Amino acid sequence: MLSKYITNLAICLLLLSINEITSAQLVDGYPEEIANKLLEQQQAETSSIAKMPNPEAANFLFSNKRWDPGSKILVAFNGGDVNLHRAIEQQAKLWEKYANINFDFGYDPIKNKYRTWSESDAHRVAHIRIGFSEPGYWSTVGTDSISNYGHGERNSASMNFQGFADIPIELLNPRWKYIVIHEFGHALGLDHEHQHPICGKEFRWETGPNGEESVYKIFKDWQGWKPQVVDINLKPKPIKTNSDYMTQIPDKESVMMYAMPAQAFIKGDKSPCFTRVENKNISKLDGLGAKMAYPMNPTEALQTADAYKRAALSLASTPLDGLNDTEKTVVKSRLETALQSRKPLLYIQIHNESDRKEALKIQELARESGFFAPGIENVSHKNLKSGPQIEVRYFRDSDLDSAQQISSLLTNQLGVEKVKILHVKALASTVTRNMVEVWYP
């Protein structure tokens, strides 16, 4: 891995191991228009930083696409069976050992089903939307999965595993596990290790003095990649510095590093950016980086979240006069995403399916009032306690307002007679964002 803070790139494509190139299916690179859009986004972010009165806040915001530490990140599937979903969940959750984050796949043991999304969804049902029908293995990076610029739309995939749903999971090439870990690394906001600033000087960008092939030629022949796909996946991020990475030299064991031909580097296999084998597991430094980006300690987690929020708010009040139209669009989109991901979060839990209809109404009303209300969960199988009447639960003192807002929606708009507002102080230290829950009896 890994950037200490997270990344600027929106989508990454995964390569094949050079060792498996003959046996594994080749990845084509993602569609040209997406690659173009990503480059445009990256260039607009870089150029706008220089033009803004508070470049530090802009840089911080563009190079950090992580979620608030402690967040529950909802994941949903479009296609595939329960065995595949479970297998993906298991690999994704390996990150939770290091990062203070919870990937929630919405498993319902009664129906033996995971959360699903579809192209006809009127609202975004999950932060990460997995599909299997587009070409390639890729993921949006961090909060780009909920951005309105790029692949964050409510009804499109933010992560894709081509062909995984076509055959039983046991028959897939075992490297599928690594592919899932790598893509969920991106979903956390992690950069490629080979996009460490040092590697910028290591790649052979131009044909060598003795006719050695450039990376553009090598990747065109090897992966069929267009130049923009090479740039997006190999070039160091323009706004990164060495200090953004954990170590001065790249971590050759990182799961976020590609194994690629030695000829891609001027120094060949002596390059610090070259690794002979595809790294299959989260490395020691990957884990450390994830820990730093998503601290477990509640105080540190809160500080991390607050720093981001401050940068977003400071940028939101900045006039964008000097920016061209593309720059404005990109800056506004990043700001919206940053602030959207910090909308008050509402979870709705029911015990009886007969309450779902009303729960859907409260979900709709909450959305209209600016909440992120991603779904309704039937928790009857979890054997959790709830009171005899509808409860609105909040955790941190500062979220009382949001709890009252939801409570008044229930009483004033839906005519619910008794609503109990419950302050669950014991869990306050684990909550790092504005969050409330509705519990049906």
Ligand SMILES: [Zn+2]
């Ligand atoms: Zn990647």
